[in-house]
Amino acid sequence: MSLQDNKTGQFSRRRLFGAVGTGAALVGVGAIAGHATASGAEVPTSDVVEFRGDHQAGIVTPAQDRMHFVAFDITTDSREDFVALLKKWTLMAERLVHGEETFDGGAVDGGEYNVPSDTGEALGLTASSLTLTIGFGPSMFDRFDLASKKPASLADLQHFPADNLDPRRSGGDLCIQACADDPQVAVHAIRNLARVGFGTVSVKWSQLGFGRTSSTSTTQATPRNLFGFKDGTANLKAEDPSLLDDNVWVAADDDQEWMAGGSYLVARRIRMLIESWDRTTLKEQERVIGRSKGTGAPLGQKDEFDALDFESQGPEGTFIDKTAHVRLASNENLGGVQLLRRGYNFTDGSDGFGHLDAGLFFIAYCRDPLTQFVPMQLALSRKDALNEYIQHVGSAVFACPPGVEESEYWGSTLFE
Amino acid sequence: MSLQDNKTGQFSRRRLFGAVGTGAALVGVGAIAGHATASGAEVPTSDVVEFRGDHQAGIVTPAQDRMHFVAFDITTDSREDFVALLKKWTLMAERLVHGEETFDGGAVDGGEYNVPSDTGEALGLTASSLTLTIGFGPSMFDRFDLASKKPASLADLQHFPADNLDPRRSGGDLCIQACADDPQVAVHAIRNLARVGFGTVSVKWSQLGFGRTSSTSTTQATPRNLFGFKDGTANLKAEDPSLLDDNVWVAADDDQEWMAGGSYLVARRIRMLIESWDRTTLKEQERVIGRSKGTGAPLGQKDEFDALDFESQGPEGTFIDKTAHVRLASNENLGGVQLLRRGYNFTDGSDGFGHLDAGLFFIAYCRDPLTQFVPMQLALSRKDALNEYIQHVGSAVFACPPGVEESEYWGSTLFE
Secondary structure, eight states: OTTSOTTTOOOOHHHHHHHHTOSSOOTTOOSOOEEEOTTOOEEESTTOOOOOSSSOTTSSSOOOSEEEEEEEEEOOOOHHHHHHHHHHHHHHHHHHHTTOOSSTTTTTSSOTTSOOSSOOTTTTOOOTTOEEEEEEOGGGGGSTTOGGGOOTTOOOOOOOTTOOOOGGGSOOSEEEEEEESSHHHHHHHHHHHHHHTTTTEEEEEEEEEOEEOOOOSTTSOOOBOTTSSBOOTTOOOTTOHHHHHHHTSOOTTTSOGGGTTOEEEEEEEEEEOHHHHTTSOHHHHHHHHSBOTTTOOBTTOSSTTSOOOSSOEETTEESSOTTOHHHHHSTTTTTTOOOEEOOEEEEEEEOSSSSEEEEEEEEEEESOTTTTHHHHHHHHHHHOGGGGGEEEEEEEEEEEOOOOOTTOOTTHHHHO | OTTBOTTTOOBBHHHHHHHHTOSSOOTTOOSOOEEEOTTOOEEESTTOOOOOSSSOTTSSSOOOSEEEEEEEEEOOOOHHHHHHHHHHHHHHHHHHHTTBOSSTTTTTSSOTTSOOSSOOTTTTOOOTTOEEEEEEOGGGGGSTTOGGGOOTTOOOOOOOTTOOOOGGGSOOSEEEEEEESSHHHHHHHHHHHHHHTTTTEEEEEEEEEOEEOOOOSTTSOOOBOTTSSBOOTTOOOTTOHHHHHHHTSOOTTTSOGGGTTOEEEEEEEEEEOHHHHTTSOHHHHHHHHSBOTTTOOBTTOSSTTSOOOSSOEETTEESSOTTOHHHHHSTTTTTTOOOEEOOEEEEEEEOSSSSEEEEEEEEEEESOTTTTHHHHHHHHHHHOGGGGTEEEEEEEEEEEOOOOOTTOOTTHHHHO
16 A cells, blocks of 8 residues: 555555644654664654663663553463564564554554554654663573573562562563653553563553653753652763663673673552642651752752752751651662662552552662662661651562664573 | 742742753743743743633643543532632632642742642643643532532433443542643642542542543544544544534523533543454454544545545445444434544553553543433444444543633532
8 A cells, every 4th residue: 555665565653644644743743854764664763762782772761751561471381482472572672662563564554354463553653762671570580491590689579668569560570661752652562562472471460650750861850759859869870871880780790691781670669648648748748858849959958969968967957867768768878879760650540549549660770689779678668757658569570681782682692 | 938939929830940940851841932820920821721711621622642530529518618629629720720839839838837738749840731621420419409400411321231330430429630741740730639629529530541532623633542543533623613512512591501601521431452452353443443544534435534435335335334433423323413522542550361451531522411422322332343342341421510700610600
């Protein structure tokens, strides 16, 4: 049909958009320059995040606005089938982040008697800075003769005080994190990856996030979480590669060589008891957090990015309370431990008791969860003043392999 | 503190944003001109939808990208308290749609020993075309001596074939629909309105929608639903006021005078069985819908906006199947009935059985649900080929009063 690309016969979301020729711009589409992809299709470059590289995209990529995160159970005993799925997913993921449909033929060009190879709801939308990031859970290494390849750092997280975990929102044999500036693009990607996984994997749980709560680049303004505070001011940033090497990227001699250039992902679904929070005074809220709500400045300081001062005394003791969240979570308190946070605000309707089911889907990337996330969460779960207003209700940890080079696939350093 | 507006001492989200002076633009913020509101604060105009007028905003307003919809139970027997809440909500709503905080003082300027009068998570975000639209459910008229004011058209919807309604996602004494181009702005509005309603109303259910599935203006491109099809091509549009008068706005002599200029809102949570859909052929999908998946053209035609032709024969009978969705839902089939659709795609994680809990949150506005929505849904629920792939799991109907003029409040034509 007329919507095919002349050069390769391959379908492109953008060519359809152009061919249909609606007068109005769709969400997120600005003035964009085109370039030719491997498939020959003309796609915009300004909102494409490159798929291949030393590291997976979606970790230090400037945090996109929206997220769809999914955890899968593996439902096959065949290593061959699972590896075949990883290879297929890799091809699909590269196309998706380029704003293309999942496969040749796509939603409408594969022949009317075939099941469409793309579900089609992203037709006409741009790449929207989509990134797709895969991670392998501890339980995956019980399969496929992988036990000897399991990193020591990849263990189910210990129980922390006050954890109230829902097993239906925890764990998983593997995960895919989709982040994009358009939620429909992120949902489309996860849905299609889940679709082709039928018979090999099954969705265990998933989470949508509507607003990023961290900056991962100095080019981004610090967003606010649902407590109304700026979140992630002191986060690691893409612009400091040496700190990332120390704290995010696994080194070749850390443990398992296949993880070199990878990172560990810790996910925590943190329900915020926002109705309780909303009834506390500004003073209490700022004491609990340790920052000014308006500017985000540490208490006792003036500007958001001023250094935290844990010693100076105000009229009621140290400006920053002994149990303030920023004190306990600070690298000073934790012997230099830092994480790359990449969380999202969520609101999943109501909880059936008149409250919004809302909170923070915490995601952090680190070089070793046992020496970074665990000590931080132990410090927080024991003493954080914020614990009165939050509850950890989901938990998972995944080993995210390094980025894929040409001819590699997701996890090829592990499976080959 | 330094973030106050000089003229009135009133806090403005935008002034804080300017004062903090981050280098990066937040999502959705373009080059925007300022104007002075009643409160004297400088706010951008380009993404403010005017709150007051003959009709409520959020009905024929060009459909924004994101939605947060909430239904409340009334928990007081005091008409006085309820009216006081409606007055308070009206003041808040006008401020919110102007991109201001809910009340003077707001999140950070009301004194540290006070509970903040705004929760703060929208600080730094613009108005984002926020609209807030209120509706009153049938059960509200059992209270407050309102029985004689209940419109005959406002009755709980009848049972339709194959309805599988969850009472926890249905009904409600009243509702508020928040639509905005930034989801955090919509969530912030609903959360703050629910917050101040404590003791008077309680959240019954709520729904987030991440992508609009209808255009309500000829300036908008037709979006796609999660079946991958363009949705709402034949929708009523804001640019045809005479059709809106016929089909959307209640006239003074229709029934209850207080509803003149108002409209009825029908909400249906429609779960899409997308895993089944995704395994059907393109031909079957197009037969079920009656349109081409790629272009959105009616089957047998070439362009999206070509007229539906129900008579012409193709090689296998009429181009448009006798049970195709577009045939049964067409005004030709329904004796001229039309609705203003304003729905949203949703994905609420997983259903616990390995499937995405995804679908369409259908919203329609009409002049009389009994003569417009009911006959349409009867036709669809009995014969629509689409029924194999969808399930109606939530249902509600609300009477949305007319817009508020100066000195009026939400529902004042009913309560005064």
